[in-house]
Amino acid sequence: MGLTKNIAYTCTRRPCEAGHADEQAFKWIHNDLTEQIFTFQELDTASNRMANVLQRLGINKGQCVSIYLPKSVELLNSFFGILKNEAISCILFSTFGESALYDRLSDSRTRILITRKSLLKKVQKIEGELNELQAILVTDLETHQDDYILSLPQLLADVPDSFAFSAEIEPETPAFIQYTSGSTGKPKGALHVHGGLDTMLASFKEVFEIQPDECFWCTADPAWITGLVYGVISPLALLTNQIQFGGNFSAESWLEILQREQVNVWYTAPTALRMLMQEEAGLFKQYDYSALNRMYSVGEPLNPEVYYWGKKVFGCEVYDNWFQSETGSIMITNKPGRAVKPGSMGQPLSYIQAMILDDDMHPLPVRQQGNLCLKKGWGSMFRTYINKEDLYQEKFNGDIYISGDLAYRDEEGYFWYVSRADDVINTAGHLVGPFEVESALLEIEEIVDVAVIGVPDPILHEKIIAFLCLRKDCEWSRALELKCRVNISNKVSTTATPQEYHLVDSIPKNKSGKILRRVLKARYEGKDPGDLSTMEEK
Template identity: 55%
Template sequence: MDEVFQLEPDDIYWCTADQAWVTGVTYGIIGPWAKGLTQIHYTGKFDAVDWFNLLEQEKVTIWYTAPTALRMLIQDEVRILDKYTLPALKRVYSVGEPLNPEIIHWVRRVVKREIYDTWFQTETGAIMISNRPGLEVHPGSMGKPLQGIEAYVLAEDYSELGPDLAGSLCLKKGWPSMYRTYLNMEEQYKSKFHGEYYNTGDQAKKDADGYFWFIGRNDDVINTSGHLVGPFEVESVLLEMEEIVDVAIIGAPDEMLFEKIVAFVKLKEGLTWSKGLEVQARIRVTRQVSPIAVPSEFVVVDRIPKNRSGKIMRRVLKAQYTGQDVGDISTMED
């Protein structure tokens, strides 16, 4: 925890992750207790005022949360804006899904602190790539690998790709917390490795400065008209619109395009979707991503389905859109 969180003995630490998930166990129980930290555990339902009361009254100094929670705070901004100063809070960290630039700007403006994105998986056992104090934050980037972690963006033949080229995010085997197997699924475990590399299943790119940028899960990347589009970059652009408070992008079968891009959007309370908003959205995506990445369809929803760690459940949206069975939804957040 030292390199990322840079904790001090008198810090008061709050990780908002569910204790049944890997973040809640690793960074919400084992890690902070092993460091002898004072920490907060809260089992109540989400409420913006309750959370900010807790942050202020308990003098939380290090706050580790998720983009989903921060987006919910953004929607409730009127209840907390200018009402809390959080004098004890030093830094905010995020985990569970990519951190959109729009959220970073909001935290800087409203909370008046820096926020650092972190990336890891259950399989990695610990944070592998992260933004942290001492490393300049590039909004939208995952940051850089931690000391001793060798991360690469590789092509299908496992050759290393150059700057800004999308490929598979892979880690060189041998990091201390590397998982040993999938229980009773040894062949699936072996399939995750190619020689010295563990394939994370994520698509990413690495820029000339060594920063990594998340694109999407391999099975989330959309193949539209022969071009690969990552949901995250489109979602990030749409979230910059004041009218949109949450969004999810999926690929749906299409006879002409192979897959068409469908945007599910949740609007700010009291607003309705209009042709004008759709035009604005299309122009933004065209200018900031690509004309190819413009959604073919916008669907207004009351909520975006996510699991308890904050990850968008795209398979649920895709199943609902195509009229298929949504399958197991026991991990969906309340």
């Protein structure tokens, strides 16, 4: 196998070598809607300096550097600086709490953590347990706090602007880790390699068909596979005219950006569209979307009613697509030139072979629900789960990748999502493992047992519901609910906070002690729970 291009080289150095050094790499829009232009030369230089800092701190090839920052220019510079060192990047959501942080930082054996002062307290609560963490670099700390908590600006001021690294490397060189939640245990880190770049770029071209004069906006955070592959890597590598918004969600801000920047191609999520649907109809009439040519959606199913609303309000086609942290790039999609079937994931890309199989890996006929599977072989496929090779092997049957999603295929080859095959909850596009939430709740002394499920929700796709057994001498109260919410936010994530809490006398479990979530879900929805013969007797 030949060599491949380093992702950081392709996105920062190669555009400069090709004569685009002084051209716009991206336009950064701040929360107050002020903007800055960043050129490819500025991006290359800033990531060179970051690479020099990491090299001086002793970071070697294959070691992990984690980024715990909100969406920011510093995040992008850090990501490419890590890859120039041939180290492994791991971008973490800035909403993560201390337990979620610990699980990921310890599992990835992170050597250096890059964060900011507002997030430092969460890190300091667990730093004593992270034996391999050598230093914390703080992006907005003026001077070093000690030999462990260091000022990144001070470090950057003392390194050169140039950095020598190999443009061509072995394709299997690790590049980044994307964590996805497990249904019954710790989160899993999907490892991706530099050799996946070609597939990422091929999918970007085939799905979005962006023309040189079009403006592209992907709203996803780079901690999410969508935001990293389609908001950062692909548009930079392909010299796409793009904007980046570092602010929080606001209907007015988003609509203003669409109008002011004359966005032509917009990539977002169904939850964002459902949130926009809650706004007064008059708000949308105040803005001009005539430049918008097409919209794309990912992260969860795009409901037909949201599809029709988006098409009506924004006056263009809405294309849903499907992929996972593990697949590394889009696998199945709606796209220009194909008729859209509202509610469908679309059809596989030209180089992807998708199929619906039963549990014995036999093909199922059209319209019959089964396991959504893919034939191995695309470049952006993850290479392992960090420290969980056994779980990685469980995702494959020979040369067939088992996605963990249930779906069916119609007579015209369109795929239709049904649900997850496991207990993972898809809330607002984030996959939340019930185990993490349950663990955080069990830390509260008033709670003796707990179970967490996901149920359909018109805004979030799935909302999180917690069933609690309290100690006999305790009662439910607003104060206890607040205690639950705060602990989950601090330990797991704000996105993992249940929308509802229900008190129960006992949690239904089978004879081996596994929670029967289907029983809880059926009871919540007022449906027949089905066969209860495996339930343990009280």
